[in-house]
Amino acid sequence: MTQLALVIDLNVCVGCHACVTSCKEWNTSGSAGPLCDENPYGSDPTGTFFNRVQTFEVGQYPNTETVHFPKSCLHCEDPPCVPVCPTGASYKRKQDGIVLVDYDKCIGCKYCSWACPYGAREIDEKQHVMKKCTLCVDRIYDLNLPEIDRKPSCVKACPTSARLFGDIHDPESSVSQAIREEGGYALMPEWGTHPANHYLPRRKTKLKIHEDELERADNPLKVDGLLPKPGKGEPSMEDVSAW
């Protein structure tokens, strides 16, 4: 069983939104038709996106940290949005675990968006169907592309390589290793949705230097300095050593 997924490294994401724009560009140009935009140049622009980068501030000034948080469909292993769909338009692919919407079957009832705790689905207000991240399913299997480009658009765009893509069911894949070795976690584990996408936490890189590494315990100068001075009547070094 394959479960394709993204692993997003919050330690590396700089919040540049390159993944957002490149996702939008790829997915508005596909055979499924454009991702709608309303008033793109007006005062109140809005539209359908598969991917958003949000920003959170953790802590209280001056001890704050800015966390940029890319958010897209997590392709849950137990997706709550799929069984509620009355038409079968929402489905999870057996072969690679991608959760997709069949735009030709969707009736736009929005029930699946109610059933997603992550708010990963956005309706297309012009096509009147529900849309969501496809993991660039029209790209990752495209044999016309060089193999190195058969990755989701967001992954290719990320300038800091904060986005990894692969099969999380393959223990040797880069994503599985990252989850295992870098503390990968799932969002809102309390609902048992088992998101396939994982996040890597912020990791402070700290140089740990122990005091005895700064001052050598066996520093001969220091040892000499610390030794109590022998008394005048005590035998001196010349008396005990034979050199």
Add this chain to the structure above:
Amino acid sequence: MFLRGNKDMKPAFSVIFLTTLLGAGQGLFLALFTHQSYALFGLLPMQSDAFYGYGSVLVLLLLGGGLVASFFHLGRPERAWRSATQWRTSWLSREVIVLPAFMGVVFLYGVAHLIGFRPEVVTLPSGLLIDLSVVLGVLGTLVSFALFVCTGMIYACLRFLREWHTPLTVINYILLGGSSGFILAAFYSASSAPSQTDFFAGWAIIITLLAFVGRSASLVRNAHLKPKSTIQTAIGVKHPRIVQRSQGAMGGSFNTREFFHGKSEAFLRAIKPAFILLVFVIPIALLAFGMFTSALLGVAFILQYTGLLAERWFFFAQANHPQNLYYQTIG
């Protein structure tokens, strides 16, 4: 800019009309057949076929109204037929199947009465004659309850919308629909079978009181709910103080339009006592004092229906969707 204070689902008026009209229609059918059952056992005088027949027409009008309202909720109504396919997993799909089935049974029940086609089906050992309309009535009652369960479960099955995820959701849909339908039945009988008004009004008072208990229980329950998801579990950072600084879009998105009703806390605080008054207190008073005045019963139904619209609005608005944790600040 913060979106706090209005952090709950935006009620869709199509769904509000759908659920309230269906509830009234189902309740009215249950009231009509309850009467026929009483009459079958000789507890009440059997009414004319026209009473049950035209009552069924009224039921069909309400159900049809609900059906029409439901189409306004769909982005692609021309594909609505597809929604009957996933009955194995989806309560919405089950409702889509059960609603027309119920309308079909009510239609046949009404026709059986109106054209007087009531052939004997079976005679019970006690000598009780069961005709076709009774069989259709029993079937309609079962399907009516099935429809209530489907409608309620559409909301109750969403486990992280905790305000809805309780058996009380289904129970209240049944009781509120029943209350609405029995009050309408009282009004209907006051004009077409005045001698039977007391029967319907009496049951209407009992069911409305039960509905009051059920709805109060869910209000108390919801007032004490503690959210399971927090901003900490939403982004997976363990720190007591996390504040959103941007949500990735300045002009709003589907997520901010669908899951925030945009009304003030004061509005929410006002609508709760308003619907309690309109759905429970006033109808019970009007039923108790106005058992003999058909005009008052009509007023009771209309006021309660208005209250039910408010009640349903509140039902939707009270549900706090976990996705809202990601949409607290625009930027």
